[in-house]
Amino acid sequence: MDIQLKRGLLDVCVLAAIRSEDSYGYQIIKDMKPYIDMSESTLYTILKRLEAAGMLTVRAAEHGGRLRKYYHITKAGLDRLEEFREDWAELMSIYRFVTREERDHE
Amino acid sequence: MNKQEFLSLLAQELSGLPGKDVTDRLAFYDEMIDDRIEEGLSEEDAVDEMGPVDEVAAQILEEIPLSRLVRERVRPKRRLRAWEILLLILGSPLWLSLLLAAGAVLLAVYVVIWALVGCLWAVAVAVFVSSLGCLAAGGLFLLRHEVPRGLAALGAGLALVGLSIFLFFLCRAASRGVVALTRAFKSLFVRKEAAA
Numbered sequence: 505m506d507i508q509l510k511r512g513l514l515d516v517c518v519l520a521a522i523r524s525e526d527s528y529g530y531q532i533i534k535d536m537k538p539y540i541d542m543s544e545s546t547l548y549t550i551l552k553r554l555e556a557a558g559m560l561t562v563r564a565a566e567h568g569g570r571l572r573k574y575y576h577i578t579k580a581g582l583d584r585l586e587e588f589r590e591d592w593a594e595l596m597s598i599y600r601f602v603t604r605e606e607r608d609h610e
Numbered sequence: 611m612n613k614q615e616f617l618s619l620l621a622q623e624l625s626g627l628p629g630k631d632v633t634d635r636l637a638f639y640d641e642m643i644d645d646r647i648e649e650g651l652s653e654e655d656a657v658d659e660m661g662p663v664d665e666v667a668a669q670i671l672e673e674i675p676l677s678r679l680v681r682e683r684v685r686p687k688r689r690l691r692a693w694e695i696l697l698l699i700l701g702s703p704l705w706l707s708l709l710l711a712a713g714a715v716l717l718a719v720y721v722v723i724w725a726l727v728g729c730l731w732a733v734a735v736a737v738f739v740s741s742l743g744c745l746a747a748g749g750l751f752l753l754r755h756e757v758p759r760g761l762a763a764l765g766a767g768l769a770l771v772g773l774s775i776f777l778f779f780l781c782r783a784a785s786r787g788v789v790a791l792t793r794a795f796k797s798l799f800v801r802k803e804a805a806a
Contacts, residue, residue: 529638530645544660545669548638568648572641 514542516588518550519559519581526563526574551575559584613643616657623667627674635670723791727784734777741770 517540521532529547536542554560559581564571611619617636624632639660646656660666690698698705744767751760 528641528645530642530649533642543669544639544642545635545666545673548635548670549673570641570644572645573638 526576619663738774
């Protein structure tokens, strides 16, 4: 997928991965793997950005004798996901515009 | 490669970044590798899944905004030691005057270059003004029915107009050249600062 397009979608994907329950880094990558490939450094950057934007909070919890960071979605994060739904309708109309001529030829 | 090797190599590659950033990143990779091991991967395989250290480091640097990197780079890495400060102060009569002299020479050269360009402009303006004079004189001569003189003056005037147009383009090119030179000189220093 086009890198610019993907970049915009990754934020939403990470939020979606922690929507139903708190999750941790590796679990997020695994959950997203079937849909979108993401490197560790990219995930780190996105998590930092979302945290700075107040869309998620981080807590460290003990797990198997070590600390693991869990990410929890906030109200702002849920709002962002809702916003994405609305964006999507707009995106679909853009998609129809872009592919209009192809369909006309068929 | 085991986890410790991976993390210390990565720390080395990221040594230019702020300390808090590096420890955060390392903790993140530490957790990622541990989680893979917990899932049944060997330590080697878990580390392999992170990719080569230099690529990981390159990607991290790529994702950090440039402005922050530059800020980190410009910040001095260490303080001057006492004897270095002493030496700087004691040597100041020597190095300060040399530095000032060098600066003054550079400034003088720069001023001379602009003065030359200024001379060119002055010549161009002078030629243009005299061309106007010649044209006016030619007109007057013709009014007084002194046709040969009038034609000669008009011809000279037209020639001078042509010359002044030519000079104008020459002057403009020269000015632009000096401005470009100034920029090149400035960027030399700015780049040096960023790379230091």
